[in-house]
Amino acid sequence: MPPTVLTSYAVPPQPPEPAGGSADLPAVRVRSARDLVAAVPHLLGYRPHESLVVVCVTDESVLGLVARVGLDDLAREVVEPPAGRERAVDRLVAAARRVGTTEIVAVVHTARDPRRIRRTVDPALAALELAGDVEPWIVTPEGYRGIDCSDPSCCPPRGRPLAELEHRAVNAALVLAGRAVAPSAEEAYRIVPASEARRSRAARAAARADRARAAVDAAAGALGGRSSGAAGSPPSSPSPMPARTPSSMPSSTRTDAARRASSGYDLWCDLVRHAARELRTAPPGGTDLPPARLGRLAVALAEVPVRDAVLLSTIPGADEVARRTARGAADLPGEAHARTPGDAGPGDAGPGDAGPGDEAFDVEAATARAIARIVDPRVAVRPDPGAVAAARVVLEQVVAHVPRRWHAAPLTLLGLLAWWQGDGGLAAHRLAAARAVDPAYRLAALFGGVLSAAVPPGWVRTREVARGADGGGRGLDAADPSVG
Structure with a gap:
């Protein structure tokens, strides 16, 4: 099975609705690469483990893409390069290019020996240079640091305290914007059963x-x-x-x-x-x-x-x-x-x-x-937030209330809606749950091919062709991502 590249595309803000309609939430300004490193769990909705997370800033200085790939997937491809099919890092590069990436903050989250991780991530970082300027970081249980930083006053060998990431202003702004952080993807995507x-x-x-x-x-x-x-x-x-x-x-x-x-x-x-x-x-x-x-x-x-x-x-x-x-x-x-x-x-x-x-x-x-x-x-059009929110509530409540044998259809529909909204992580999780209920479910199998190829919804490719027509980027403004 090819490795999963979970891509989440940033939906540009909709124009304000006339006659007092609701506008998008104010943008959260990100003033440094450290801010983007701190924001990763909020952008994903959970704390990543043993992952390479790629945060792409576009030529408009807005967030265009957040993508995650497992370190084990990358390691397998280093040991045994895939024959006749695209590598995970190739899909990452293609996804980054679609949104007009100029700057990439690549964050390795791992509890393993950082020295051994380099053999896995260095080829991926080199490939990402084809899409934009890459600034690599590593986050471990002991601390965080720039992977290539050799100044011990800036990045001590064991890293700077994680508390510095937790208490940055961007975190508070993202919390106020409704971006909670779960301890894991499973917890973030869990549909709580009804009584x-x-x-x-x-x-x-x-x-x-x-x-x-x-x-x-x-x-x-x-x-x-x-x-x-x-x-x-x-x-x-x-x-x-x-x-x-x-x-x-x-x-x-x-x-x-x-x-x-x-x-x-x-x-x-x-x-x-x-x-x-x-x-x-x-x-x-x-x-x-x-x-x-x-x-x-x-x-x-x-x-x-x-x-x-x-x-x-x-x-x-x-x-x-x-x-x-x-x-x-x-x-x-x-x-x-x-x-x-x-x-x-x-x-x-x-x-x-x-x-x-x-x-x-x-x-x-x-x-x-x-x-x-x-x-x-x-x-292509972007999904209407209100219509999709109501549809998701109904489908999630169906899953929360009925016996598991009826879950394949609503879970597949939830996955499709998540993909259309640009949330590849949630889409992949819902699809996997649907196929666990019914491995032969045809719509889930068809959709699985779309996700495996990291194909984005149409509005992402519309921006690829006519970038800048919509402006903005899902409430996150990377004002100066290159500042340390």
Whole structure:
């Protein structure tokens, strides 16, 4: 397995919203390389262990990228260079170049003998020079120092006290900006299970919804001449109706399946609106959604059309294609789809898309246009913070409430949202958890290839082509990173 390079791209601030809308948090100014060394745990969200962390400052003097790779991965590549595939350090260099890097602060976090670590990190540091000027540091349990500093008054052999890093002003500013530090990545990314009583209610609701789904699938399988699989667990390589096509299904069965998927997507939209209200009014961490509805949503997400519609619903302008995707090819006869603003889903109809009553609406073409807004640098958009925050709350609460066998779909969606936001570390963790639940989950396998190649979301490559059009860098301003 190739080593994982966890890349987190800095999202440029959005322009202030009109009429008193919320603007981005004020930038946190970083005045020295030591400030960036101190900021690393806050930027990652956890304290790294046995890692090389690369912090890239762009030609606009803003933070563009934070990337982490394990020292053991680098060491294996030194001993046995990979044949026929890209090295981890090559992916680091490519990622750094995408954001217009000019300065790199490379920080080695290790509890091992620093003299032995040089054999592992020196080739990586030399390669990073291809992307920008590199200033290397090392942080050990005893202290921190510049790797190449030979002045004992500046960097004693055993390093300067770690307390100097902990008490720098940039740390306080990052804490005020909401960047907490967990003791490990596992702790930072952990989804805390709900209480036993809430989990029990959600599990009972999921079981009821699954029995109803199984009854419909069994009837469709009998009428269509094929088996639709066993009840009681989500499909391992999910397809909402794997053995049936609309033309081979009786019209009543198509209608039942379409209504079920449409109902699942409506449930998602209701819970997202609920979460958005809670995020505006509830204290941090105080968002509680109805357990029974979360249980029903978990079963709905096992249906590919519902899962795909949920992903589409987070993309600006893709609400109509999301709804049609949830219904699948089996349209609900006679059903009106016009919406009022109060009934709208998480997204809005995009320009140039056919309206709800347009029979010529091309679902595949509209889906391609929507996905392009995530992956294609020519048309890519940044995720809407409010919409993604509400979606993440719903998906995380599904994971916190329902039995583990239903986790693959919500965890994969959480990984995709994290990747779109530029957080490769969180994306990789969610994807690994999804594949641990179901190694054959196809969307997770496809997404795994994207992460393994360290491919960034489209808005990162948009900045690569037209750097400077958006300005800024996720609330961290490296005013003078070269100052020691």
